Amino acid sequence: MDEDEVVLLGFWTSPYVMRVKIALAEKGVHYYYLEEGNLFKNKSTLLLKLNPVFKKVPVLIHNDKSFCESLIILQYIDDVWNDRAPILSEDPYQRAQARFWVDFFDKKIADCGRRMWASKGTDQEAAKKEFIESLKLLEGELGEKPYFGGDRFGLLDIALVPFSCRFYTYETLCNFSVEKECPKLIEWVKRCSLRDSVSKSLPDQYKVYDFVLEFKKMLGIN
Numbered sequence: 001m002d003e004d005e006v007v008l009l010g011f012w013t014s015p016y017v018m019r020v021k022i023a024l025a026e027k028g029v030h031y032y033y034l035e036e037g038n039l040f041k042n043k044s045t046l047l048l049k050l051n052p053v054f055k056k057v058p059v060l061i062h063n064d065k066s067f068c069e070s071l072i073i074l075q076y077i078d079d080v081w082n083d084r085a086p087i088l089s090e091d092p093y094q095r096a097q098a099r100f101w102v103d104f105f106d107k108k109i110a111d112c113g114r115r116m117w118a119s120k121g122t123d124q125e126a127a128k129k130e131f132i133e134s135l136k137l138l139e140g141e142l143g144e145k146p147y148f149g150g151d152r153f154g155l156l157d158i159a160l161v162p163f164s165c166r167f168y169t170y171e172t173l174c175n176f177s178v179e180k181e182c183p184k185l186i187e188w189v190k191r192c193s194l195r196d197s198v199s200k201s202l203p204d205q206y207k208v209y210d211f212v213l214e215f216k217k218m219l220g221i222n
Contacts, residue, residue: 004062004063005032005061005062006024006029006032007031007032007060008024008033008034008060009036009044009046009047009057009058009059009060009061010036010057010058011036012203013203013211014057014058015162015166016057016070017058017070018162018165019058019070019071019073019074019158020060020077021197022158022198022201023078025200025201026085026153027084028084028085043055050066050068051066051068058070058073060073060077071099074155074158086154087154087155087158089149089154094149095155098155099155101156102155102156105134105159105160105163106159108130108134109163112127112128112131113166116170116174117169117170117173117212118216124173125174128170131170132176135181135182136181136182138185139182139185142188146191147191147192148188153192157192161192161193161202162201164193165203165205167189167205168208169205169208173212
């Protein structure tokens with residue numbers, strides 16, 4: 001591997017990997033992508049070597065050094081390729097706000113999404129209710145702005161939009177409509193999807209749904 005070569009180790013359904021793909025595309029950084037063949041049963045030797053602590057993707061390799069955790073990687077990308085398409089705002093308050101909402105999303109909404117496909121009955125309904133309430137908070141933060149950072153596509157957009165490819169799965173399994181509940185948020189998703197960095201980084205929503213069904217079967221969840 002050349003010293004300046006950029007390599008991304010990932011898995012196609014991971015929204016955290018999609019975050020990194022979008023950021024690299026926005027920066028115009030050429031990279032090599034290595035897909036983990038079987039992330040759940042047989043993790044590669046490379047992944048275990050590069051991320052021995054969490055054993056998860058994404059992992060970014062640059063200058064013969066590896067970086068783990070999507071938000072840390074996004075910060076690194078913004079620091080290294082700082083002459084184009086800034087991810088983080090120059091304003092300290094705006095940076096702090098973006099980080100707050102990403103943290104809220106990762107701790108609250110992402111967990112609700114997992115519970116929606118992994119549970120059923122009252123537990124699933126509770127997760128759906130919490131998910132919708134949390135999305136409405138995000139929609140309120142978006143307001144009338146084209147992007148969460150205003151006119152500029154930035155950290156919060158990059159962190160959140162990958163999860164939109166899972167909306168169809170949540171809607172189908174839990175019988176609701178994200179667009180009906182949060183129309184402005186879906187307008188934002190459509191706006192983001194007009195960007196090549198997003199449209200080329202997110203997988204087909206129906207393939208994601210099929211994958212979740214197979215994964216549920218593998219886990220013995222009916």
